[in-house]
Amino acid sequence: MLKRMVTKSGFYGTLTLFIAFSAMPFYIMLITMFKRNHDLLNPDNNPFIFNEPPTLQHLNLLLHQTQFPVFLLNTLLVGLAVVCITVLLSLPAAYSLARLAGNWGGIVGVGIFLTYLVPPTLLFIPLSRIIADLGLQNSLWALVLVYPTFTVPFCTWLLMSFFKSIPRDIEEQALIDGCSRLGAFFRIILPLSVPGIITVIVFAFTLVVNEYIYALAFIQESGSKTIGIGLTTELIRGDVFYWGALMGGALLASIPVAVIYTLFLDKIISGLNLGSGRQ
């Protein structure tokens, strides 16, 4: 009995430490965003609690006197555009690789996956030249054009394994019944793939919100900044930190992303896992 209690408290103790570690920055964001500056900027005050009544002043500053809403809108616009492009490009490609292409399809599939391993940190230099040549510096179109480079390879791969999990028989029955390939795709396969497509949409969108390096390299104008670079370059000016607003902005932008990502976590991870460690 005692041994069980010790094990149990050890279990919860360790778990609490891990949770504290993981959630720590978000907790401090939450506290800081509602703290009065007088409370916040006193090194003797306990930073983990409210020593003075909370205030909405930082939130006001964030929403009305910074370009935070613009950053959010820009991120949303780029996200939606990239999601559309990603689905339009990877859906047919994945179907082709899963069903139609013969042996050479396997090679193309692996080739597409390998492009996922070429990181933005290697590509941003030549791409910044290309963006400059296209006259797209400081334009959201630069991001819309470039972001599919990291969403398309992975999403194609994810959808391909999804299509492969749908039994061929269903489709072949439709073909025998006189459906064309495309007809079978739209009437049979597409409705069955809705969960896979939603996963891809969520994954592509969260990747867009996550992206930092391309945005930093291509966008200098504050009106065209996305959330990540907007907060870290506009609200941190030299030595002046709008701490409360900065923390509030980071928290408000991360929580929705975290919630939708968590709902799809297992599907995305099983895609990352390449089928090793599968149950």
Add this chain to the structure above:
Amino acid sequence: MRSGRPFHRDSLTAFALLVPVVVYLAAFIGFPFVMSFIYSISNATIGDPHFSITGLNNFREMFHDAAFRTSLANTFIFTFVSIALVIVLAHILAELLIRDFPGKWIARFLLMLPWTTPIALGTIGFLWFMDSVYSPFDWLLRKLGLLGSPGDLFGPMSNLYWLARPGLAMASVILVHVWRLLPLATVILIAGLNAIPREIVEAAQIDGAGYFRRLFHITLPLLFPVIGVTVLFSVFFTFTDMTVVWILTRGGPPPHATQVLASLAFLKSIQGGDLAQGAAISLFFFPVLAGIAAIVLRLVKKAVVV
């Protein structure tokens, strides 16, 4: 073909459906990838579209540059230390999370936050933790009597100045990388732990094998492939990252205490305008990434066979 329909028609459709993706990836990954090799042996700058090939000058210059050598070493240090810590911590956390307990979903949500939220935004929270005056870490240490008066463990100054001292700045960057990667590694390891048949572990337990014996003789060997996948992804995400360094330290404290290859390449090319130097530096990712690609290829082959 398998459905008995004319081969060339399906094949043609297959080809047509793949063309857009292949063209796009060739234009925006393939072409720039080749260009970065060409830039690295040229004198390309950001303002002038014309450049000429100048041979291996950039590489020669680079090797004589102390900033480059520091960045190269830092990149490896950050990657290896972060991953070692991540694997150990993730294994502990995975062992905790394979159990069922009340409130598991909220615990899971909180534990996954570092991975599910954008890294740039999470790092912003750490900026406050590592602030030179208001750092909550420092406050905690002062309250514990470990900092702030003569004779204290961490010194008599009232602050540790996390991002202003080379060693602590490196530790800060590693801390954020570990924080960021822990959830992903844990999830991958949980999948691996779940795949180990319970009977094997139970049989060993009945035979009298203790925890560590079971760990080193059963769990770890069976987990080995999954740990491999975890290391692979961790290397991929840490080795090429510059976001954490950029937001926390910009490569500082001066001259280049926490500079990594990615941030140095950014500094030289985008900020300094020297695309050629930047490209030469970023090419140093290539051998490591090629290694990762080779391993992934083997895994993919296995996955396709299964």
